[in-house]
Amino acid sequence: MGCAAAKSEKQLSKQNSPVGLKKMSISNVSLMQETDKIETDFIFHALDPLVTRRNYIKKAVSKSNNATRIVKIFNCLNLGSTEKLELERIVNHLLQIKHLNLIRILSYYYNDNKLFLVSEFSEGGNLLSRLDHFSQLQQYNMIDVFCQIMAGVQYLHNQGIAHGNIQLESIVFKEKNMENVKLLDYGIPNSFKQICLQWKPNGSIQEISFKSPEALRQSGLTSAKSDIWSCGCLLYFFLTSHMPFQSRDVQTLKTAILRGIVNYEGSEWSHINPDMKLLISKMLSSNPQARPTAAEIINHPIFVNRARILTKPNKQLSKNMKDFKQQSQMQNAMLNYIAENMLQEQDKKKLMEEFQKFDLNKDGLLTKEELLKVYITMYSSEQANQEVETIFSKVDQNHSGRIDYQEFVLATIDQKKYFNREKLLMLFQQIDRDHSGQLSKLEVKKLLRDMQIPKEKLDQLSQQLDQDGDGQITQEEFLQIMLSIA
Incomplete structure (x- = not known):
């Protein structure tokens, strides 16, 4: 950092705070505690410039298990005590974010006024760097990618977090096959990035193309409705291979976005479902309040049940889920840690495939209705209902009415194989x-x-x-x- 001047604490707390993020009493939070140096556990390596040119983002390899991670380095020297408390509150919240379509923050280090956030590494690269390969996918594959993005956005919005920077660079593929999609760069307000990272928008046409009219009028604004606009631009791009607003000049592009008139006259629209066109029109409404929510988009009839149950679920994993027993907090935490750090790749792939058999609307969460639709293909109606009720009573640990991927892994992992x-x-x-x-x-x-x-x-x-x-x-x-x- 160095030259960035700290803003007043009052201004920082208001500007760009995550939408609806629950406030925590300052008196109940302690200042960030010093930890070991990150170099004790990781070796830093250079990142491919195609991944990012931001010098505060590093690639790191674990000394203990050779796992590759991404580390983002925040210089906290110019933060006041209240600001540090706010940043710690945000980081503690981000550590709890666990969704199949969001890059996970795994741990942190803090020493010498520097905060190191350690997160998952995605070897498939970001969408901007893989655009040539992505353009060769079938349209239904692109729609699947879009729905995975919306699943991540929906989860963030439910957590009270607006992403604020959805664009091609913030969408990454977990593997090179481009099947599993994740969003990154969420949760840290721009105000902290500006102070701690010397971050600023790059102002490129690619970045501005995804900005909502209100975000252009009020620089730095983040909101759930602005995220919906960005996702509307993505869906338009996936269907037509070009953006809804185009220009070679930044100022002309901004003017077009502020006017908000979307062109649907191209020949490609004659082959696109009118309901899809109507949905995009709502997402790109100049009135933010007229835009649908992420939940309304992902549950839109045009997307619901687009997946088919191609093969029956693995009966052993289904049995593990049914037989799952609530364990101590210590064992659950240990199993989570083992699953993250020691699970073999073939087992990770198997668990992911099983989860996706149940996740019919691809929102990264399993409902009773989705499980029932699958189990009714295997059992009588009465037995299917009993199986689903038993599973939910045991696996839905936070009683949310949904089973997230982390709960699914805990319930289906072969404990004898990994907890021995x-x-x-x-x-x-x-x-x-x-x-x-x-x-x-x-x-x-x-x-x-x-x-x-x-x-x-x-x-x-x-x-x-x-x-x-x-x-x-x-x-x-x-x-x-x-x-x-x-």
Whole structure:
């Protein structure tokens, strides 16, 4: 950072705050605590310029398991204490964001007034860099990509977060086959980016093409309705291969967007469903309040049930889901950690494929209705209803009425394969960074932090692991305690 001047705390708290993000009492939050240096656990590598030219974004490889991550580095030197509290609140919220179509923030490091956010790495690249390959996809594949994007947007809006920067660069593919799509760069207000990252919009035609009229009138504005406009531009682009507003000149492009007159006269529109045209017209309405919500878009009749059940669900995974038992917070956190860091690629792919068999509207969440439509192809109506009710009573841990991908993985993962002595031993060796054969208090604290255990539970669980209170946990003690939790 260096030359960026800090804004007043009052101004920062108002400008670009995530839409509806729940406020937390400042008195209940502590200033960010110093952690180990990120270099203790990761080795930084150069990023391909096609991925990003932003110098605050780095590629990092884990020293313990060779996992590749993306790290975003925030210089917090010019933040006041209240601003740091606000940033910590936002980061704590982002750590809880878990959706199939959103790049996940996995952990953080904080030292020397620098915050390092560690997130998933997507080897498929962003949509802008893969545009030539993307243009060769069938239109139904493009529609599937769009619906995955909308699923991520819907989840963010339900969490009270407006993305604010939906464009081709913020859409990435998890793998090179371009099937699993994720959104990145969400949740951190532009005001913090400007101070901590020296970030500013690049002002390119590609970026401006996705800006809503209200975002152009009020620079830096983020809102859920503005996100819908950007998604409307995406859908138009996917169907026609060009943007709804075009110009080689930035100012002329801005003028066209502010006028808001969309051209539907091209020959390609004669082959596009009129209902699709009507939906895009609503998404690109100059009146933000006239635009549909993300939920209304993803549940629009033109998209609902577009997927077919091509093969029956895996019966063993379905049995695991039905037999799933609520475990201790410690075991659930450990299973989450193992699934994130140690799950074999073929098992990850299998779980993803199974989830998608149930997720008929591709919104990244499973409802009772969706499970029932699948199970009724396997069982009688009465038995299908019983199966679905049993599964939801066990798997829907937060009682939201939906099963998210994280809950699905926890319920279907082969616990005998991954929560056993061999895997826990491998895990111990990863955590034991100094190879002393014992875990120190700092190593245990880091493990629990990486497992995203809430602060109020850290001391309790640390004591649970260090039962004799000597501040050291041997390999055998760790295995005995963890296996007893199972």
